[in-house]
Amino acid sequence: MYLFINFITHSSDQIQLILFVCTLFLCWNIENIAALSLDYKKWKHAFLNARFILTNSPIQLLMGIAFVSTMQLTAKHHFGLAYYFPTFHSQFLLFVVTFLLLDLGEYFYHVIMHKVKRLWMFHLVHHTDKVVDVSTTLREHPGENIIRLSFTLLWVFLSGAVFWALVLRQIIQVFTTLFAHMNYRLPNKMDSILGALFITPNLHQVHHHYQQPYTDSNYGDVLSIWDRLFGTFKKLPPENVVFGVDTHMENEDNSNFRSLFKLPFGKYRKNLKKN
Numbered sequence: 001m002y003l004f005i006n007f008i009t010h011s012s013d014q015i016q017l018i019l020f021v022c023t024l025f026l027c028w029n030i031e032n033i034a035a036l037s038l039d040y041k042k043w044k045h046a047f048l049n050a051r052f053i054l055t056n057s058p059i060q061l062l063m064g065i066a067f068v069s070t071m072q073l074t075a076k077h078h079f080g081l082a083y084y085f086p087t088f089h090s091q092f093l094l095f096v097v098t099f100l101l102l103d104l105g106e107y108f109y110h111v112i113m114h115k116v117k118r119l120w121m122f123h124l125v126h127h128t129d130k131v132v133d134v135s136t137t138l139r140e141h142p143g144e145n146i147i148r149l150s151f152t153l154l155w156v157f158l159s160g161a162v163f164w165a166l167v168l169r170q171i172i173q174v175f176t177t178l179f180a181h182m183n184y185r186l187p188n189k190m191d192s193i194l195g196a197l198f199i200t201p202n203l204h205q206v207h208h209h210y211q212q213p214y215t216d217s218n219y220g221d222v223l224s225i226w227d228r229l230f231g232t233f234k235k236l237p238p239e240n241v242v243f244g245v246d247t248h249m250e251n252e253d254n255s256n257f258r259s260l261f262k263l264p265f266g267k268y269r270k271n272l273k274k275n
């Protein structure tokens with residue numbers, strides 16, 4: 001365990017980058033073989049979403065420094081919720097507690113982004129994608145990137161997460177987030193088994209449905225248990241899922257980088273609340 005923790009601690013950036021590229025490559029090719037929708041220009045769509053890498057990379061670099069400093073501080077003073085659980089002697093249990101706390105934090109973050117109007121305007125950029133595929137993972141407004149990482153930073157501070165446990169969770173998160181956005185649907189039986197615990201592509205596709213109340217469901221990041229616990233879990237027959245948001249279905253609202261960049265600063269549009 002010590003060697004494993006040491007490896008994760010000292011190679012965190014490389015592991016995450018390699019895993020991200022490999023998973024992206026794998027999901028991209030599964031989509032090429034068994035995509036749900038083929039009726040779109042995949043490379044053009046990916047190029048638009050990938051432009052957010054350019055705006056978000058400097059933010060992630062700066063926030064990375066803040067994360068390291070925060071965790072050094074909490075570790076030094078044994079500050080945070082994780083220290084109240086009797087898990088100090090088991091690294092595995094410490095990881096499980098940290099993982100659950102961080103995943104719960106991500107759930108609440110996602111709910112807040114949907115419920116607070118101005119925050120929704122930032123998160124809306126992700127939701128406006130009319131084809132959800134693996135590149136949709138990259139479609140995050142830099143404003144949301146700052147808000148999300150600041151929220152995670154606050155949660156890391158309050159939870160007292162140790163560095164290696166946070167990195168290990170991020171490694172799992174990279175894989176599950178890309179997987180959940182894949183332009184692919186799991187067979188029903190496999191979805192029922194995996195979906196009992198995890199957010200599957202089928203469940204996240206319901207979250208990307210263009211009308212309420214489905215947009216406000218299945219908020220989970222890695223685990224689906226929080227949605228079941230807090231009553232936000234929803235299923236929708238796959239053939240009924242339509243991607244996008246009913247307020248922004250026109251191409252000029254969702255297929256142009258400049259419009260997407262300006263979107264959070266524009267006028268709030270109320271959902272049509274059908275369905």
Ligand SMILES: [Zn+2]
Nearest residue numbers: 110114123207
């Ligand atoms: Zn959302």
Ligand SMILES: [Zn+2]
Nearest residue numbers: 126181204208
């Ligand atoms: Zn999504």
